Amino acid sequence: MCESCGCNLTHGNEHLVAADGHLARTSSGTESIEVLKGLLDANDHQARHNREHFNQHRVFAVNLMSSPGAGKTSLLEATIDALAGDLNMAVIEGDLETENDAMRIRDKGIAAIQISTGSACHLDAHMVHSALHELTLDELDVLFIENVGNLVCPASFDLGQHRNVTLLSSPEGDDKPAKYPVMFRAADLLLITKSDLMEVLGDFDPERAGAYLRRLANPAPVLVLSARSGFGMQAWLDWIREEINLHRRRLPQEKTDRHIGSRTV
């Protein structure tokens, strides 16, 4: 998105623009300026830079989002166990405080950079860019960015990732996509985690979660798994491998941007 060309506009929202021109002088002697600039332009600009950086190094970047405790770090640990020796991986961890998650990843022999956001409820593209300076991207196949556990704010900030993976753990309830549409609309893959608890809880229906996702006009695949028992892990690992291959095929065509609604991010 740029400052003034109006590429934020679609035929759906162009009526928002008043027809009285770029600069108008009002009766009280003030000047009125049409701006039409996305408030997240600075972040989106940095995110595009991050994405170019990933592309130059042929790295596939995945943004993992969920509420706190949905099992993002456990999923990463199980993923690293399954793919180590096959793929070169690194992790950026976002949390308000502590290095705990980065330490869990480093225990697996994988590079992990912890971003402590203090009171911020999300990662933004500038934070990720700073973390990239501490990582060697050469020879990496995939970079996982574990966002701050939060179903609200992280969805609004592009980090430069190629794909969003949103986790929904079975204890949270199957109607979360209806309650948090901004987050679940942004998902390129929905992972229903902690499937081993479904039997105990008895009230989570993966099909209902999938139906709520479709109501957001989101065609993303839905996978059910348990990082602890290993159930369903193979489909997730296959998705990663397939997406890395697709990403590498797209690289020469420079078609790695993401399109969500009327925004290109």
Added chain:
Amino acid sequence: MKYWQPMHELAICQALIAQVAAVARSEHASSVTDVYVSVGPLSGVECPLVRSAFPFAAAGTVAGEATLHLRQTPVRVSCEDCGAETEVAANRLICGRCSNWRTQLISGDELLLQRVVMRSGRPRRNNDV
């Protein structure tokens, strides 16, 4: 690595103020009186929180006395099947006519600085309109 940043509506207000200040500078304005922003329900930003965060971000800037006008845009989708354009709820983006879920969002995720009204600090030239 450590960051100290406030909740995201305040972060967004700070980005807004940076843009408003840049416009005011380029137009040689002495002060900003009004700021117009369009917010779609799918932008992930809550209007009441933006409203309460704005004075904190604006304090001490050229927009310190400015009034914030928020305009909530409707959520509209275009159906890939029947072609209808309908206004829908933020968590139900299916076609309002045929109920198909394969739709494209055409408005409702905007977060746009739309207009800035300011007092000119520049002496008026003869050829100014």
